Amino acid sequence: MELHDIWFVVIAFLWTGYFFLEGFDFGIGVLTKLLARDRVEKRVLINTIGPVWDGNEVWLLTAGGATFAAFPDWYATLFSGFYLPLLAILVCLIVRGVAFEYRAKRPEEKWQRNWEQAIFWTSLIPAFLWGVAFANIVRGLRIDASKEYVGTLLDLLNPFALLGGLVTLTLFTFHGTVFAALKTVGDIRVRARKLALTLGAVTVVLSLAFLGWLQASRGDGTSLVAMAVAAMALVGAVGAIRAGREGWSFALSGVAIAAAVSMLFLTLFPNVMPSSLSPEWSLTVSNSASSPYTLKIMTWCAAIAAPLVMLYQGWTYWVFRKRIGTQHIADAAH
Structure with missing residues (x-):
């Protein structure tokens, strides 16, 4: 295996980590409308991801940076072809971060309600657009001999891509609902478990339709294995939440996300x-990669820095591992 193949695997791993971690906090943002009954419960949900949401986004920055350095042609074609969708995602992530930080800066109800609206929409939109983007990538794009995207925005809004967007939206929301059940106590936890059952059933149907379509059009034996793992893990996650095993359900929904992303990269x-x-105009790991020396330097840097970052992030989750409920919100206690 050559270095450009290794970096393809590394980038796939980074996107898997991003969707696993950012997936549940996108889901929590959507749940501020679907699950929370009042503003105190919205605060509970937001507090479940308060210490970790910004760390989760580091995976996106790392994936983008690694793509830029290891596969500059891939990065250039991707960001030029998907300029408007990626700009929309970037704006949403910026507004979302501001909303988390500024929501509690003033006590007025209107002020906080507006930021809560922002959290909802800036969680829902990226969760949908990421699915649209990756579905288009695996489907194939109108790329010419100069490695430039020559399609239009409407070309990206095809049935396969829109189904992919619905899959990531429902999958992330289900993942977030299970996380909410895992991290909360009291009535909100009970309702999160009930909602997870409904969302899980919808997610299973949409995911099987999308992954089955992908397998039929571009799959092989290895992608079929990944699809089977994703399907079994997702069904297992629904069964575990029905049995009240939130920890197992969250782990299995994470496995489903990892297997689904693996299937995308395998295809x-x-x-x-x-x-x-034309297949001859496709960007490949060899014709879009940086020089071997660049990849070698990147490999040494990643081998040293990546384990330290992952250990630190794991420690953060351990420190903030306890459940919370409405009784832990100071204003509600009075």
């Missing part, structure tokens, strides 16, 4: 952005 390799105009 891509050795391409990174297939061309729907």
Whole structure:
């Protein structure tokens, strides 16, 4: 295996980590409308991800930076072709971060309610758009011989991509609902478990439809294995939450996300952005990669820094592992 193949795997791992971690806090943001009955319960949900949401986004920055350094042509074509969707995601992430930080800066109800609206929409929109983006990548794009995207925005809004967006939206929301049940106590925990059953059933149907479509069009034996793992893990997550085993359900929903992302990258390799105009114009791990020396330096840096960052983030989750409820909100106690 050459260095560009290794970095393809590394980037797949980074996107898997991002969707696993950011997936549940996107879900929590959506749940501020679907699950919370009042503003105290919204505070409970927001507090479950308060210490970790910004650390989760580091995975996105790392994935983007690694793509830029290891596969500059992939990065250039991706960000030019998906300029408007990625700009929308970036704006949402900025507003979402501001909303988390500024929501409690003033006591007025209107002020806090507006920021809570922002948290909901800036969680829902990226959760949908990421699915649209990755579905288009594996489906193939209108890339010409100059490695440039020559399609339009409407080309990205095809049925396969829209289904992919619905899958990531429902999958992340289900993942977040299980996380809410795992991290809360009292009535909100009970309602989170009930909502997870409904969302889980919808997610299973949509995910099987999307992954089955992908397997039929571009899959092989290895992607079929990944699809089977994703399907079994997702069904197992629904069964575990029905049995009241939130920890197992959260782990299994995470496995489902990891297996689904793995399937996407397995159907891509050795391409990174297939061309729907001509297979010869596709971007591959070899024709879009940086020089071997650049990849070698990156490998040494990643080998030293990545374990330290992961250990620190794991320690953060351990410190903030306890459940919370409305009784832990200071204003509600009075």
